[in-house]
Amino acid sequence: MGKFHPISWYQNYDGGRSFYTALGHLPATYSDPLFRHHLFGGIYWAATGRGLE
16 A cells, blocks of 8 residues: 555546545544535535535
8 A cells, every 4th residue: 555545535537536535434423514524525526626615
């Protein structure tokens, strides 16, 4: 894996976009507003190519 393997990332890929997060393994995580913002932001970027303001 090397020294750098982020817990979350996004990238342009083959004409589209991909978002990955290794967070969210516990059900309680989804009640955290910061995690939900992270998750929604990644999905929103993958769908639209724009970030949240």
